[in-house]
Amino acid sequence: MYFLPIFFQNRYIGNKKIIEKATNGDQVAFTSLLDMYWNEVYGFMLKRTENETDAEDITIETFSKAFDKIAHYNPEFQFNTWLIAIAKNVHIDMLRKKKISLFVDMNDEEDHQAYNVADTTPSAEDKLITEQNLSRLLEYIKELKPHYQEVIQLRYFQEMSYQEIAEQLDEPLSNVKVKLLRAKKLLAEIIQQR
Numbered sequence: 001m002y003f004l005p006i007f008f009q010n011r012y013i014g015n016k017k018i019i020e021k022a023t024n025g026d027q028v029a030f031t032s033l034l035d036m037y038w039n040e041v042y043g044f045m046l047k048r049t050e051n052e053t054d055a056e057d058i059t060i061e062t063f064s065k066a067f068d069k070i071a072h073y074n075p076e077f078q079f080n081t082w083l084i085a086i087a088k089n090v091h092i093d094m095l096r097k098k099k100i101s102l103f104v105d106m107n108d109e110e111d112h113q114a115y116n117v118a119d120t121t122p123s124a125e126d127k128l129i130t131e132q133n134l135s136r137l138l139e140y141i142k143e144l145k146p147h148y149q150e151v152i153q154l155r156y157f158q159e160m161s162y163q164e165i166a167e168q169l170d171e172p173l174s175n176v177k178v179k180l181l182r183a184k185k186l187l188a189e190i191i192q193q194r
Helices: 003-023 027-049 052-068 079-115 124-142 146-157 162-169 173-193
Strands: none
Touching: 003 027, 027 052, 027 079, 027 173, 052 079, 052 173, 124 146, 124 173, 146 162, 146 173, 162 173
16 A cells, blocks of 8 residues: 555656656657657547547647647646646647638538539649649758658658558657657748748
């Protein structure tokens, strides 16, 4: 009986030290936190969304936001509780975006039926704008280190799952998730600087 509380105390003290290191920018600590809490956050979101892809995307976004805001973490609360709160907010944001998108799509469809709008295929100008945006994005991606370029290429251009990427790169799944998380963050910083 006495061993159990000491075990949990030691675990709490160990987690606290890891969180402190992560707050100071230690990448190994970030990876440790991701490994410790990934399954819990992912499992929680999988129950809520009942969709593996959405649960995975929300979990990655959750850790991204948590790592960006880790300096604001209040150690009076459990770290996993804080992560779950972030995950809930990410999920709510995702639902809002889907709802807005659905609403816009429905209105466009109704307008199309009501007014019998002519051809909706992209015009030459639309295609040119899309190509220019893609070209610019590819230039930004080329500014990343090669291993970050590779995971972005595999995930977003070849549309591979995280597990498929891990198998292709012969790396642990957690490493792939962290790499993708960092790659997205670095890419966002490059885009903002332009």
